[in-house]
Amino acid sequence: MTSLRLVMVGRLLVVCNCCCNTANERMRGREHFLLSLVMAGGVVICWLVFSYCASVSLNQVHRQVVLNHRLQSKQAQLMEPVRTDVLTVTPWLAPIVWEGTFDPQVIDEAFMSQNLTIATTVFAVGKYTRFLQDFLESAEKHFMVGLDVHYYVFTDRPGNMPDNVTLGVGRLLSIVRVPKFARWQEISLRRMELIQTAIKDHIHRGANYIFCLDVDMRFHSRVGPEALGRLVAAIHPWFYTYPRSQYPYERRTISTAYIPLDQGDFYYQANIFGGALEDVYRLTKTCREHLEVDKSVGVEAVWQEESHLNWYLLRNKPTKLLSPEYVWDDAKERDAKEIKLVRFSSVIKNKAEVRENL
Numbered sequence: 001m002t003s004l005r006l007v008m009v010g011r012l013l014v015v016c017n018c019c020c021n022t023a024n025e026r027m028r029g030r031e032h033f034l035l036s037l038v039m040a041g042g043v044v045i046c047w048l049v050f051s052y053c054a055s056v057s058l059n060q061v062h063r064q065v066v067l068n069h070r071l072q073s074k075q076a077q078l079m080e081p082v083r084t085d086v087l088t089v090t091p092w093l094a095p096i097v098w099e100g101t102f103d104p105q106v107i108d109e110a111f112m113s114q115n116l117t118i119a120t121t122v123f124a125v126g127k128y129t130r131f132l133q134d135f136l137e138s139a140e141k142h143f144m145v146g147l148d149v150h151y152y153v154f155t156d157r158p159g160n161m162p163d164n165v166t167l168g169v170g171r172l173l174s175i176v177r178v179p180k181f182a183r184w185q186e187i188s189l190r191r192m193e194l195i196q197t198a199i200k201d202h203i204h205r206g207a208n209y210i211f212c213l214d215v216d217m218r219f220h221s222r223v224g225p226e227a228l229g230r231l232v233a234a235i236h237p238w239f240y241t242y243p244r245s246q247y248p249y250e251r252r253t254i255s256t257a258y259i260p261l262d263q264g265d266f267y268y269q270a271n272i273f274g275g276a277l278e279d280v281y282r283l284t285k286t287c288r289e290h291l292e293v294d295k296s297v298g299v300e301a302v303w304q305e306e307s308h309l310n311w312y313l314l315r316n317k318p319t320k321l322l323s324p325e326y327v328w329d330d331a332k333e334r335d336a337k338e339i340k341l342v343r344f345s346s347v348i349k350n351k352a353e354v355r356e357n358l
Contacts, residue, residue, distance in 0.1 A: 082100050082101055083098055083100050083101055085337070085338050086098055086323070086338050088101055090265070090317070090321060091265075092317045094317065094318060094319050094320055094321055095320055095321070096235070096320075096321040096322075096323055097226055097227060097320065097321070097322050097323055097325075097326070098323045098325060098338075098340070099325060099340040099341040100340065102226045104222065104224065104226070107224065107225055107226045108146060108224065108225065110225075111147065111225035111228065112146050112147070112225075114208075115148075116147050116148065116208045116209065116225075116228075117147070117148040117149070117150060117206055117207045117208055117209075118144050118147055118148065118149045118150070118207065118208070118209050118210070118211060118228075119150050119152060119199075119203045119206075119207035119209070119210040119211075119277075120139075120143070120149055120150065120151050120152065120210070120211050120212075120213060121152045121154065121195055121198065121210065121211070121212045121213070122135065122151065122152070122153055122154070122213050122214070122215045123153075123154045123155070123178075123187060123191060123194075123214070123215060124153055124154070124155045124157075124160075124215045125154065125155060125156050125157075125178065125180075125181065125187050126156065126157070126180070126181075126184070126187075126354070127353070127354045127355075128215050128216060128354060129155060129157050129160040129161070130354075131215045131216045131217075131347065131349075132153065132160075132161065132162055132215055133162035133164075133165060134218055134347070135213075135215050135216075135217060135218065135219075136151070136162065136165045136167075136173075137165055138218045138219035138220070139151075139219050140165070140166070140167060140168055140171065141219065142219035142220070142221055142222055142223055142343070142344075143219055143223050144223070144224060144225065145168075145222075145224065146224075147170070147224075147225065148170035148171070148172075149170070149171045149172075150171075150172045150173075150174065150203075150206065150207060151171070151172065151173040151174070152174050152176055152198060152203065153173060153174070153175050153176065154176045154178050154194060154198075155175060155176070155177070155178065156177070156178050156179060156180045156181075158175050158177060161175065176194075176198060178190075178194060184355040185300065185304055188270075188304035188305045188306070189291055189295075189300070189304050189305060191212075191305050192283075192284045192287040192288045192291060192305050192308070193284075193288045193291070195212055195280075195284045196281060196284035196285050196288055199277055199280065199281045199284070200281070203277065204277055204281075207277060208276070208277070209228055209274060209275065209276060209277070210274050210275070210276075210277055210280050211227075211232075211272065211273070211274035212270075212272070212273055212274055212280070213271065213272050214270075214271040214272070214346070216346060216347055216349060216354075217271060217272075217344055217345065217346055217347065218330075218344070218345060218347050219343065219344050220342050220343060220344065220345065221341055221342065221343045222343060223326060223343050223344055227274075227320070227322055227326065228275075228320075229275055229276075229318070229319045229320030230275050230276045230279050230319040230320075231275040231276070231279045231280070231283070231313075231316065231317075231318045231319050231320070232273060232274045232275045232318060232319070232320045232321070232322060233266075233268040233273050233309075233313050233318040233321055233322070234268060234269050234271065234272045234273065234321070234322040234323075234324075234326050234327040235266050235267070235268065235269070235321055235322065235323060235324055235327070236266075236267045236268060236269040236324070236327070237269070237324035237327060237328050237329050237332055238329065238332065239267040240266070240267075240324055242267075244261075244262075244263070244264035244265075244267075245261050245262075247259075247264055247267040247310075248267065248302065248303060249264060249267070249302075249307065249310055249311075250301045250302050250303070250307040250310075250311070251302075252299070252302075254297065254299050255294050255299050255301050255307070256290035256293050256294055256308070256311070257290060257294070257301040257307040257308045257310070257311040258311070259310065259311060259314060263314065264310075264314060265313075265314060265317070266321065267310060268306075268309060268310055268313055268318075269306065269327045270303075270305055270306035270309050271327050271346060272322065272326060272327050272344065273309065275318075275319070282316075283309075283312055283316070286308075286312055287305060287308040287309060287312055290308050290311070291305065291308060324339065325339060325340070325341055325342060325343045325344075326343050326344050327344060327345070327346075328342045328343075328344065328345035328346070329345060329346045330345050330346060330347055330348045331346070331348055
């Protein structure tokens with residue numbers, strides 16, 4: 001009797017275990033089904049998103065190809081570079097803009113439809129106001145023609161502003177009042193601070209790009225949207241054939257602009273630099289901070305803000321370089337074979353006369 005009861009209890013336990021196993025298996029089956037369903041849904045969603053993004057990307061590429069095909073008169077040949085006499089790409093793959101390295105029609109077509117505004121800062125302080133009329137008149141003929149340009153003239157002599165310069169459609173001019181400086185070097189030392197402040201206070205509201213130019217300059221030929229980029233610098237016309245050990249970098253270790261003899265890419269001139277607003281803001285902010293550190297220890301870099309500009313660009317590589325065509329010096333002979341065209345240049349002047357404290 002006892003044996004029979006034990007057998008019946010054993011069979012009951014087996015049946016219960018089987019039922020539990022069946023229930024567990026059903027539960028696991030439902031979980032597997034739900035998991036598979038979720039995974040399938042995720043795959044479908046990812047496929048739809050990928051298909052949409054790929055479609056948008058391909059459409060954009062297609063439009064660009066059609067645009068270039070419609071405008072280019074000559075096919076670009078991979079094995080036939082347009083310039084073999086000069087460096088056209090930096091070691092970090094930034095383009096160097098020379099005459100013959102771009103198609104102006106294609107460049108203009110690509111940029112003109114974007115409704116861009118180029119902020120342009122220029123300092124006309126003290127006797128340097130005399131250069132402003134020629135600067136503006138030549139800029140209206142050659143600088144970013146067809147794009148909106150807003151000139152910001154920093155001056156201590158608003159009454160000396162030329163009143164007979166005709167600005168084109170979409171071209172504006174604003175005066176930014178600055179104090180009279182005791183030394184001409186102070187203009188250079190304060191330039192980064194004043195540009196940074198202007199970008200922060202008002203320029204950022206109405207511009208896409210900014211160029212910072214010297215006023216004692218003249219435009220001779222096109223300086224257009226081929227010069228636009230996130231961070232743009234110009235190669236100095238007096239030093240582009242020199243080894244870097246001969247660049248006039250700041251060599252004193254006490255200065256924040258210090259660059260060792262075995263470092264350096266190019267020597268950049270501060271007569272023209274620019275780029276996207278956020279990039280130029282970071283540049284001017286860093287240079288300003290370094291200038292203030294130097295001042296606190298009684299140091300002035302050998303070429304003021306240009307020394308700090310070169311330090312910054314050594315560590316923050318420009319995304320586009322302008323060849324010496326874009327920052328020539330009228331005191332330099334134009335017999336260099338690689339210079340096919342002078343676009344923007346420093347005018348010859350009596351520095352002792354215009355720099356009042358020399």
